[in-house]
Amino acid sequence: MELKEVILKRRTARKFLSKAISEDILFEILEAGTWAPSHGNNQPWEFILIGPETRQKLAEMYQNYMEAGPLKNPELPEERKQFIRYFAKNFGDAPVLLAVSSIPATSDLDKYDFPMSTAAAIQNIFLSAWEKDIAGVWLSFGINTQTHSLLGIPENGKISGIIALGYPEIIPPAQERIPVSEKLRKLP
Numbered sequence: 001m002e003l004k005e006v007i008l009k010r011r012t013a014r015k016f017l018s019k020a021i022s023e024d025i026l027f028e029i030l031e032a033g034t035w036a037p038s039h040g041n042n043q044p045w046e047f048i049l050i051g052p053e054t055r056q057k058l059a060e061m062y063q064n065y066m067e068a069g070p071l072k073n074p075e076l077p078e079e080r081k082q083f084i085r086y087f088a089k090n091f092g093d094a095p096v097l098l099a100v101s102s103i104p105a106t107s108d109l110d111k112y113d114f115p116m117s118t119a120a121a122i123q124n125i126f127l128s129a130w131e132k133d134i135a136g137v138w139l140s141f142g143i144n145t146q147t148h149s150l151l152g153i154p155e156n157g158k159i160s161g162i163i164a165l166g167y168p169e170i171i172p173p174a175q176e177r178i179p180v181s182e183k184l185r186k187l188p
């Protein structure tokens, strides 16, 4: 697949086939993450592969979090709620669940840079995965401080994303993009 095609065709998937991702393929995908740029090549990312016991606990936390937040919204259509509940139960049955975190940052510069480099690593992961017919979803659930203790994130470390990966059962349609012309500001 050409790079342009990978970038334009990649989609977030939230429902997965039961087909496993082989360890070799997973390592290749994570290796793509390590080729992200970072300040002075400091490579601040860490990949945490979440096993069944931790996954169960994380799913419980996620379900509680969703019930207490988005699912309380009376305007959310019932069908959407049902899907959120399905997804939250076991992360769409994704065969791989991982967290990508940044190592502890103490200086202002590291606090600024580490999560950005880590996010770049995550994008590399998604693009590399897509090239191998694997898709996933980037979850903001790392915002919940409980996840940090469950996943053993040290103080001043930060989860940039919790990521479910697998061979998608459903590939959602493309979400519209705002044209560059509306995002571009030219300075004199």
Ligand SMILES: Cc1cc2nc3c(=O)[nH]c(=O)nc-3n(C[C@H](O)[C@H](O)[C@H](O)COP(=O)(O)O)c2cc1C
Pocket: 010, 011, 012, 013, 014, 137, 138, 139, 140, 141, 174, 175
């Ligand atoms: C930083 C970040 C956080 C996201 N958090 C969530 C999330 O918590 N739950 C979710 O279902 N999708 C999440 N997404 C996926 C977005 O909803 C998705 O990327 C967006 O709708 C565009 O769709 P596409 O990725 O298929 O182009 C997140 C994406 C990013 C980059």
